[in-house]
Amino acid sequence: MSAMQVFDTPDAMRAWSDESRAAGRRVALVPTMGALHDGHMALVRDARGRADAVVVSIFVNPLQFNRPDDFAAYPRPLDDDLAICAAAGVDAVYAPTAAAMYPSGFDTHVEPGAIADRLEGAFRPGHFRGVTTVVAKLFGAVRPDVAVFGQKDYQQLTVIRRMSADLDMGIEVAAMPTVRDADGVAMSSRNRRLTPAQRAAAVCVPRSLQAVSDALAAGERDVATLVAAGRALVDSEPLAAFEHLEIVHPETLESLTRVDHDAVAVTAVWFGDVRLIDNRLL
Numbered sequence: 001m002s003a004m005q006v007f008d009t010p011d012a013m014r015a016w017s018d019e020s021r022a023a024g025r026r027v028a029l030v031p032t033m034g035a036l037h038d039g040h041m042a043l044v045r046d047a048r049g050r051a052d053a054v055v056v057s058i059f060v061n062p063l064q065f066n067r068p069d070d071f072a073a074y075p076r077p078l079d080d081d082l083a084i085c086a087a088a089g090v091d092a093v094y095a096p097t098a099a100a101m102y103p104s105g106f107d108t109h110v111e112p113g114a115i116a117d118r119l120e121g122a123f124r125p126g127h128f129r130g131v132t133t134v135v136a137k138l139f140g141a142v143r144p145d146v147a148v149f150g151q152k153d154y155q156q157l158t159v160i161r162r163m164s165a166d167l168d169m170g171i172e173v174a175a176m177p178t179v180r181d182a183d184g185v186a187m188s189s190r191n192r193r194l195t196p197a198q199r200a201a202a203v204c205v206p207r208s209l210q211a212v213s214d215a216l217a218a219g220e221r222d223v224a225t226l227v228a229a230g231r232a233l234v235d236s237e238p239l240a241a242f243e244h245l246e247i248v249h250p251e252t253l254e255s256l257t258r259v260d261h262d263a264v265a266v267t268a269v270w271f272g273d274v275r276l277i278d279n280r281l282l
């Protein structure tokens, strides 16, 4: 196996990728913002099964942060991340600088449709425009055959699938189930910003989604009642501040009033200044 390559400009990344594909190798991309954890590595393992060469991108994208404090506090352990990628047999890391990603004069954005205005989009204005713009740029630099995303960011996955199809990008967008710690809390780079007490309290998030699922299994179909059952778990946790819990159509993300077919429950909960999201297919 040849040594892992690290690229920090789109041109260098694209040259390697073009060469790989010219040699008949299928290329997979795992886009990340670094602070890699086991959830990311599950995406890398999945990518390995789908392609001959795996690229991990690491870039904390300023465009998708609606709060400057969140952007500033986002963890950036690049050396650790590179060591994790090398140990996992990643073929190339694309870790552009902000100047390489957004040079002066940068002036083009990818505007997602109504699907991006709901849920997360309503609470984080501009977030998905930042995500679609950077993912389009990552797709342009890496030109992967397939890109692998986690289902934890359910709306992000839906928005990116829409973008890839609508803009004829020809890139397969694959999804991997959320990876969880033993207590059920979804793995997230933001978890490392929680105090031990907040981390323990965060178990109320998967439990609230479990409560929704249990109420549904017991025959409840009314969304307001299902949401109340889930919300109660968060409201009873003193370190948690409920933001939203909604039950939506799995593709259009439109709000439902009754659950008579497949649906997804999506939620966001604050612990101090850390916002955690999670979801569960119903």
Ligand code: PAF
Pocket (backbone or CB within 6 Å): 031, 032, 033, 059, 061, 064, 131, 134, 135, 153, 156
């Ligand atoms: O999910 C993430 O880590 C980011 O939103 C992504 C897809 C890498 C774009 O910056």
